[in-house]
Amino acid sequence: MIFRAPNLLRFGTDGVRGVAITELTPAYVEALGVAAAQVLGAGTWLIGRDTRVSGPELEAALVRGLRRAGAHVELCGEVPTPALASCSAARHAPAAMITASHNPYSDNGVKIFAAGGLKLNDDLESQIEAVLERTLEHMGESTGITVATSLLRGDVAVLDGAVRTYVDHLVGLFPERALAGMRVVLDCANGAMSVAAPRALRGLGAEVTVIHAEPNGTNINDHCGATHPASLSEAVVAVGADAGLAFDGDGDRVISVDQRGSVIDGDRMIALGALQLLSEGLLTGDTVVVTVMSNLGFHRAMAAAGIEVIATAVGDRYVLEALDDGNYALGGEQSGHVIYRHLATTGDGLLAGLRLLQHVQRSGQSLADLAAAVMTTYPQVLVNVRVDHRHPNIADELAAEVRVAEAELGGDGRVLLRASGTEPLVRVMVEAATNDVAQRLADQLADIVRDRFGA
Numbered sequence: 132m133i134f135r136a137p138n139l140l141r142f143g144t145d146g147v148r149g150v151a152i153t154e155l156t157p158a159y160v161e162a163l164g165v166a167a168a169q170v171l172g173a174g175t176w177l178i179g180r181d182t183r184v185s186g187p188e189l190e191a192a193l194v195r196g197l198r199r200a201g202a203h204v205e206l207c208g209e210v211p212t213p214a215l216a217s218c219s220a221a222r223h224a225p226a227a228m229i230t231a232s233h234n235p236y237s238d239n240g241v242k243i244f245a246a247g248g249l250k251l252n253d254d255l256e257s258q259i260e261a262v263l264e265r266t267l268e269h270m271g272e273s274t275g276i277t278v279a280t281s282l283l284r285g286d287v288a289v290l291d292g293a294v295r296t297y298v299d300h301l302v303g304l305f306p307e308r309a310l311a312g313m314r315v316v317l318d319c320a321n322g323a324m325s326v327a328a329p330r331a332l333r334g335l336g337a338e339v340t341v342i343h344a345e346p347n348g349t350n351i352n353d354h355c356g357a358t359h360p361a362s363l364s365e366a367v368v369a370v371g372a373d374a375g376l377a378f379d380g381d382g383d384r385v386i387s388v389d390q391r392g393s394v395i396d397g398d399r400m401i402a403l404g405a406l407q408l409l410s411e412g413l414l415t416g417d418t419v420v421v422t423v424m425s426n427l428g429f430h431r432a433m434a435a436a437g438i439e440v441i442a443t444a445v446g447d448r449y450v451l452e453a454l455d456d457g458n459y460a461l462g463g464e465q466s467g468h469v470i471y472r473h474l475a476t477t478g479d480g481l482l483a484g485l486r487l488l489q490h491v492q493r494s495g496q497s498l499a500d501l502a503a504a505v506m507t508t509y510p511q512v513l514v515n516v517r518v519d520h521r522h523p524n525i526a527d528e529l530a531a532e533v534r535v536a537e538a539e540l541g542g543d544g545r546v547l548l549r550a551s552g553t554e555p556l557v558r559v560m561v562e563a564a565t566n567d568v569a570q571r572l573a574d575q576l577a578d579i580v581r582d583r584f585g586a
Contacts, residue, residue: 139260139263139264139267140154140155140159141260142251142256142259142260144445144446144447144448145232145242145446145447145448146228146240146241146242146243147163147240147241148231148232148234148238148239148240149238149239149240150237150238151183151185151189151231151237151238151239152185152188152189155189155238155239155240155241157188157189157191157192158192158267158270159267160189160192160193160196160229160241161192161193161195161196161199161270162196162263162266162267162270163193163196163241163259163263164192164193164194164195164196164197164198164199164200164202164227165196165197165199165200165262165263165266166196166259166260166262166263166266167196167197167225167227167243167259168196168197168200168201168202169200169262170255170258170259170262171225171243171245171246171255171259172225172246173197173200173201173202173285174202174203174224174225175202175203175204175205175222175224176197176202176203176204176205176224176225176226176227177204177205177207177215177218177219177222177224177225177226177227177290178190178193178194178197178204178205178206178207178226178227178228178229179207179208179209179210179211179212179214179215179226179227179228179229179293179323180208180209180210180228180229180230180323181209181212181228181229181230181231181322181323181351181380181381182209182321182322182323182325182346182348182351182380183229183230183231183236183239183348183349183351183380184236184348184349185236185239186209186229186239186348189229189239189241190206190229193227193229193241194206194287195283197227197285198283198284198285198286198287199283199284199285200284200285201284201285202285203285203286203287203288204285204286204287204288205224205287205288205289205290206287206288206289206290207290207293208289208293209294209323209326209346210293210294210297210323210327211294211297211323211324211327211378211381211382211383211479211480211481212228212230212232212242212323212381212382212383212477212478213297213382213383213475213477213478213479213480213481213482214293214294214296214297214323214327214382215228215244215248215293216228216244216248216475216476216477216479217248217296217297217300217475217476218248218290218293218296218297219244219246219247219248219476220247220248220476221296223246223247224246225243225244225245225246226243226244226248227241227242227243227244228241228242228243228244228381229241230242230323230380230381231380232379232380232381232383232384233320233352233356233357233358233379233380233384234352234380235351235352235353236348236349236350236351236352236353242381243259244476244477247476248476248477249451249476249477250447250448250451250476250477251448252448252452294326294327294330297327298327298330298331298334301331301481301482301485302331302334302335304474304482304485305335305485305489308335308336309335309336309489309492310332310335310336310337310485310488310489310492311335311336311337312336312338312492313336313337313338313373313374313488313491313492314337314338314340314370314371314372314373315332315337315338315339315340315372315373315374315375315376315488316339316340316341316342316363316366316367316370316372316374316375316376316388317329317332317339317340317341317342317344317375317376317377317378318342318343318355318356318360318362318363318366318375318376318377318378319341319342319343319344319356319378320343320351320352320355320356320357320377320378320379320380321343321344321345321346321347321350321351321352321353321355321356321380322346322351322352322356322378322379322380322381322382323380323381323382324344324378324382324480324481325344325345325346326344327382327481328341328376328378328382328481328484329341329344331481331485332485332488335485337488340366340370340372342355342362342363342366343355343356343362351380352379352380355377356377356378356379356380357377357378357379357384357385357386357466357467357480358379359377360375360377360386360388360394363375363376363377363388364388364392364393364394365392367388367389367390367392368390368391368392371390372390373390373491373497373498374387374388374389374390374487374488374491374498375387375388376388376480376484376487376488378480378481378484379467379480382479382480382481383447383468383477383478383479383480384397384466384467384468384478384480385400385467385469385480385481385483385484386467387400387484387487387498389497389498389499389502390497390498390499391499393499393502395498395502396465396466396467397463397464397465397466397467397468397469398421398425398426398428398429398465398506398508399429399502399505399506399508400463400467400469400483400487401419401421401425401429401461401462401463401469402429402432402433402505402506403487403490403501403502403505404461404469404471404483404486404487404490405419405433405436405438405461406436406505407486407490408460408461409436409438413460413473414438414460414461415457415458415459415460415473416439416457416458416459417437417438417439418438418439418440418441418457418459419433419438419439419440419441419459419461419462420440420441420442420443420450420453420454420457420459420461420462420463421440421441421442421443421450421462421463421464421465422442422443422444422445422446422449422450422464422465423442423443423444423445423547423549424445424464424465424466424547424560425440425442425464425465426465426506426508426509426511426562427509427544427545427562428506428507428508428509429506431506431507432505432506432507441453441457441459441462445464445549447463447464447468447470447477447478450462450463450464450468450470451470451472451476451477454470454472455472459472460472460473463478463483467480467483469482469483471483471486509543509544509562509563509564509569510562510563510564510565510566510568510569511560511561511562511569512560512561512562512566512569512570512573513558513559513560513573514558514559514560514573514574514576514577515551515556515557515558515559516556516557516558516559516577516580516581516584516585517555517556517585517586518555518556518557518580518584518585518586519555519584519585519586520555521550521551521555522550522557522584523550525548525549525550525557525580525584526547526548526549529548529576529579529580529583532576532579533546533548533576536561536572536575536576539568539572540561540563540568540572543563543564544561544562544563544564544568544569545561545562546560546561546562546572546576547559547560547561548560548576548580555586557580557584559573559576559577559580560573561573561576
């Protein structure tokens with residue numbers, strides 16, 4: 132096969148991602164394998180994938196690239212991202228997860244972990260991108276280079292039992308039958324949690340109803356999972372469950388639903404987790420780490436509980452960096468990435484869900500009551516504006532306009548302008564005491580961005 136080098140996809144907030152096969156091509160993924168092994172080492176590599184129909188073809192390409200660099204590859208098959216990260220930590224081997232997370236099945240991507248199950252920092256990603264660009268040029272059609280079996284220096288093997296090992300590990304973190312008597316509905320997004328999540332909850336004694344756990348390659352995240360929890364809400368009410376958990380396609384995110392069918396987002400889950408750890412004496416430094424997108428109500432709730440909040444840029448890897456810098460125990464994102472750093476190396480939707488259910492069980496209260504009491508959510512309006520090019524310093528460029536909006540809000544709200552990390556978009560976010568005020572100020576700022584920088 133002769134390679135055609137595609138336009139270089141760049142690392143976003145969580146790996147590389149694009150339309151499978153046509154944009155995220157096998158050629159690109161093979162070159163990425165070569166580059167990753169050159170930067171992170173060509174020893175043993177672990178590969179996992181979610182349930183997308185494009186997964187096996189891209190897996191084969193990644194295997195070729197890693198083997199070209201001399202790596203020994205072990206295939207974990209269809210596994211949740213946190214299961215692969217856990218295996219990477221246990222084996223102290225780098226790993227690559229083929230997934231586009233919550234995106235539709237037509238997209239795919241590659242998330243890379245350094246040895247130990249650790250997300251890559253900006254410097255490592257830049258090094259891989261530099262080697263990747265040279266590799267794609269070398270493998271370009273003009274060079275006449277073709278792939279031959281003789282070039283595949285490393286070998287490949289199948290690693291059985293990665294999901295079973297992961298589930299056994301999680302179950303072992305909790306007391307025996309910790310969830311006995313609880314009725315829970317799981318929405319597995321027809322993704323990588325379809326086997327692991329039901330097995331873990333049943334292993335802890337819960338009565339489990341499972342929906343969207345029949346992946347066929349094209350139904351991953353299709354009106355289900357963490358980004359579409361409506362069917363989970365309906366199922367929880369229909370069966371009279373105590374709670375529901377909805378995962379995204381690769382299982383590193385979770386959104387919960389209370390017994391009334393109301394959605395509990397990542398902010399509330401993190402707030403409840405922080406109070407749980409604080410009561411256990413395990414909230415290191417009485418500190419929690421979130422991103423700048425977390426709701427103002429979260430910040431006020433944590434302040435009232437005597438918990439310090441550190442806010443990072445958007446992206447769970449930035450949360451992880453801050454967690455590790457301060458040796459803190461808990462962090463995450465409003466979108467449902469929740470990281471118990473003393474128990475895992477990355478966001479783990481199943482672990483976060485189990486911790487939440489344990490908290491409900493121990494409290495003797497309903498999830499609805501716990502979630503209502505933990506914080507008041509301020510209305511939050513987000514407007515995306517397409518611009519002529521990325522504006523990484525947009526907040527500085529419109530500092531005067533932001534100050535005017537903040538003056539109107541007083542202490543009852545906040546304004547956040549930021550550039551998208553992957554697209555030529557400016558995101559305008561306003562929180563206020565009422566939705567009308569938030570919407571009006573967000574629209575005003577969006578109009579200013581559109582007039583000055585619109586595409």
